[in-house]
Amino acid sequence: MKRLFHSLLFRIHLVLVAIVLVSLLTLASGTYNIVSDLLLKETRQSINYTTEVLDRDINLMHEDIERLAKGMYANNEISMLVSSFPNFAHPQYVDNQISSYLYMRNILSTIPYIDSVYVYKDDQTALQYGIQGKKAESSLAALPQFDTISRLPALTQYWVPTRSPSDPPRKPRFLTVYMNFYDNSSMEKSGVLQINIELNHLFRILTNNVTGDRKFYVFTGDGQLIFGTDTTDIGAVMRQFDDTASGVSGDEHEVTLEDKSYHVSKYRSHYKDWYIINAVPTMEINQNSRKVLEFMSIYIGVAGTIIIALSVAISSRMLRPVKTLTHMLQALNFDKKSEWSLPGDIHALMKAPHEIGLFSRTFVKIMERLADYTEEIKQAAARQRNLELELLMSQIKPHFLYNTLESFCGLAKLQRTDDIYKLAKSLGAFYRISLSNGASVIRVDEELEHINSYLAIEKMKYNEKFDYHIELEEGLEACLILKLLLQPLVENAITHGIRHVEYRGYIAIRIQKIEESLQFLVYDNGIGMPAQKLQQLNQDTLISTGKGGFGIKNVRERIRLSYNDDYRLTYAAAAGGGTEVTVTLPLHRFAAN
Template structure:
């Protein structure tokens, strides 16, 4: 525990632990510093005027609301833009897929034209002759037929026929044709009909000095007459022709469409540098091969992408479209910037509006404060003229009532002073103790600053209730029930001022309430306990009021746990005072004399006290019950 205190409160130890201390000590130091900062910020906030607090609160509220609204708007609009991009890209990929299907369908149809061509069927059905010229003429006839078929469609790059005897026929302009038929003859063996598409690869022939990237269609064909296998037709389509189908499709300035096979190799791309490159290491690869639709990914370079895929089963391809997220969000960023600019205008408007509202609230409060100060200085000829019907207006009306009642009460006291002896004059004057009134009004001002309107109304009502009890319709003798009510109200008002430092309790027997007592019997005793016993005490103060009948005697005990009295002070309580001033007129001696005045010399007060421990005041009264109609 000692070490913890040093960590929190000793600057030298803080410095030591910051540099050399354990992680636990550093954590405690950090916590202490944060606590200090939080405390300073709260202290700064509490020191602000209500006007500044309202303006500050409006700024914070508007700023937080704007930030949340901007974030929410950005999230929603981003989601909409991304979904729209997914739908557009899906539509484009569907268009690419349909174009590919059309190309492949046409290629398969032209393959059927090749294998059903009369010249092809006739020549490949006949065996070779011994005459080379006839064989050459037949070869040229097939070549011309293939060339005629290939020339009718631009998407067909070449047509090649491999017969069962190993002879190769092509559509012309081909050199170094590599015989790849054996693998397909074996693959199609045993089937009457065989057709297969091969993935993008380099051509198995030369055109001039180059080989081209092509996709290939292989189809076995038979004799129309005898049904025997005649050969294998190979029809090739340039990969560049496939890429041309989506070259001009716009999915964004930096967006791209490409085709990838199941091994992760790019089978088609408008950028030929990317052809045959692997994307298997990209985070999105396994997703696109297993799903269709759109998803967000961060590629191997860290760039955020929207990836949309569509499966093309005829070649076991996946058509992929990628669009950078930043490009999709470009318009959204502009919208957000404009929204924030507009939001700043709203915040500034809100600040001006909050200043106007704050002024409308604090102006009447300042007026109340100035009026209360006048009352505190002794001027009761004041009147708060506020037209509002809100809590502040209610406070002003209650304040006016309180001041009016105070003036009435003071006038009543002056009238009573003319008819009663000097002692009663002093007692009644003390009923309106300016010190108590001013402290109560200061408490009301403090509550007004804190905007605790409900507490203000409660205090004003209690103060009014207290003075109603004090007036008691001019009666000097009142029931104990009224006296307890006056005392309790007085303590409730003090409770507002002293808060948790003051507590009290009442233990009153029911048969006591209808007994007679002199007005303001207990309040001076309680006041004496508070201001001379508890005010200078450290810790929580407690006042206990107990009342019970002992035969024909009413015994009341007021006990506190205050600082108590020294023996010499206790001995001088009931001795004659040289100066019965206003501040002492409601002291214990004055109360004792009033009791003796009304009920006889055998009644009155007795006091016991232990210095440093508390004081007990015992009141002895005759148990006289109030008569009906005397209240």
Template structure:
């Protein structure tokens, strides 16, 4: 038996060690995760700082000046406002102490008056004459005897009403429920309130109870069960209800002046049972919740801010609230805050204005130079006349300004001298390139072959010869270098007629040309050599069916014509080597190079051909031209 107990202890010790070890490992894992997260956050913040720093370094001088002055002003304003906020928090605490003191004095005054009413209630319940009359009413009393007792009770109650000025009326009920009234009857108690009050009196068995009704009541009711002390039998012989004018008690309190004056609201729990009339709209939208016996906070009610102070007392566990409009209470403080911010804004505007005025003397000439340099970079050398050296000073910026103007003027002169020569060279190159694809000598021979084919009723041969003749006729015609895409497609259709007879079912040609691009301008004989390239590299080597797609579309201000095949593809390095003459091309070698150079010479270096290899799934050649519908 001892061995078994010892073994159990060892097992328990081992299990505890395992649990501690597991928790330690888990804690270590959590620590590592926290470290990794912190490291990631630091790296991320470094990237953000690097990005912001790069933007700042690359910004213009006036932007840097604006950011620097703004940061200085903002940092200064933050420190000043932080100091003021600390001072204002101390000021808030002083106001809270003052308003709490006032609220405490008010609650003490109210409760003292109510305690006097409680004494009156006790005296009435113990009054020998009242006791005697209530006991007599338990018997069979009517006629004159009842009238006599009624007069005695009302006279006795009237004496008590006069003892306290805040008692509005006293209601006494015998065991049979008959009512006796003393005091003012101008504002009688409601039947529902009377019913609830009498039920509350029974519940508290002779103790005084203040009945609070939900709402904003002017009157507060004290109820008590009257019990007979004759022979100490404590028999229930009646009920007493005293109505107190709470509005009059609060209005008679000493009114404080200045910032800490506020209106009083009384609650029990979250139930409001008294509020001054002018506070009704505010109170109806205010959550009366307390976390401790006393405190203060700022509450936003219907778009307006209020300083709220409260205190909970032991008397019936009531909470007294003081609700003061924030703007009234902190008008001076708010004015000081706004004045300070306004002064800083004015200083900021003045500093920015002076800084920009000084910096403009430096940045304006530099900005003119930057704008002019950008125009020169785009090829416009006529902007030198817009530079006016007389507007700048004789400092380093002025010297740079004048030297740059002189340099641009000299470059412009050189460009004008060589302009006519460059035009002549381009025109000569264009005609030389175009002449490479003009097989003029074959045209007359093809006409004879076509006549012979028709004579022998060889329609296929005749159709092929006519298509080839159409191709040659367009190549011989030098009158039109630029044609519409519609005419270029007629040449393409003639070429396809020949190829369809040649390849028959092995060729599937797809064409998608929108109507909005059909009238765009294009260099003549651009698409036919590209299609011929697709036939050489894609259709001819293939034993199966081949697909060639011809599509056109508009992309911003560019016309893009896309020719796609499903052949083995063309390595872009091979194309580059063909251009450099390092590799001998397949065929004549004038197709792609010819078209690319013609487009670049005619429209600019940003246009031309783009070759895309589809990784063994074919080749895409895109012709990029300006989107123009007139020559």
């Protein structure tokens, strides 16, 4: 997949597809926004129309109630009944009752949504007319709004939504309008007029004009709810407006009612001092927009597929020479020079007059020169590696010889001829293996013989201060390893570990096979190393101070030059004290000649 992404042909196709998709999405987004704005404008016009109809019908109800109240004020029989209440012995009481009943029946027949009309005097029901589905109040003075009602000016209406036990749980059945009743002769307040409106009339208005799950609420200027299609969550609606009375008409908010999102708007009445708040489901507003979005999605899918297919087909035909040249380049194996053969098709491309032809001809020349340069680099690298190995090994021999000669001087001064003989014999064995006819790779058993000679010399040099043990797993004697691999590690174990202890030292060397690797373990029971130094050695960040650093760097560099990164050299603190060095190398790195 990564290789495909880096293909020029794939990138060109990807750019074409991106251009097409961005263009289509930009066009579709612009179209969608325009159509959505038009649909939203149409929806708002529908909401405004419903709001205006509701506002107009409520105003007509307001005018009907005012006309009813004026008629009752002007009716002498009703005024006389109210003023004489509760004196039922008045000589004209029965006649006035009959006359007022006939009058009220006629006027109420013209206002069918009025359920009942009550006139109170001294907190008692003096007169009652209509169907009386809404019963009279047992005590008008007990109403929370009584103080406000009692101070109303003439012909001022006070609207209050009321409920009765038989009302549905979500909607009040009646809307009550209170007015003060005045005597037509003295024009003084003689009682309180209560007019009960059945809300089904308003619900029928909304049913004819409202679609879906819309909600409408009517509030007075001081924030009193006088009518609502659904009083549930009315608190959530009102909280969206800081002050209903002073709010600006046209305020809009998004609220959640009954786990549904609603678009809430507020409008001021054109007739009276009240507000109409409507809540329209956001889903209803967005329904048509979703249809447009679905259409645009199908349009983008179909048109995009066709345009992309045509673009890819045309670009593929135009870029066919590039694709052919790419396949040729992929067929080349740069890891094997013997497979650097150019395919015959490239000669056809070299004759092309366009840029691909120029590139093909240049590429052939580069390949020819690259082959020559590669061969020269390989030869130079081999020569350089041999020189580096020889330099490192030459640094080991004088270093050890210098230390051994000092031991000879000491023994000669003490006239220890037997020890001088043993030391000379071990030194001869040591250098016999070190020279190895100039070979840089020797057998494991030869390397151990070399280490044994070295340890014998060092043990004599340090007056038998330590013992040592060499263990070789059976079958590994003939394995080939880098010459003088272990000697610097053993030297460091003696110089920096055992040399500084007062007890008898011990060095153990173990060689074993682990899977397909050869593992060398060098252990000493010396003073050990600090944890920080062990970490620096393992991370190859230790800065040499000239005392031991050379041998460690020598081993790591020689291993790296011969094994590249296919090795492990680790330093660890031994369990009982001291240091443990582990070298892990490939088992069959060198073939026997």
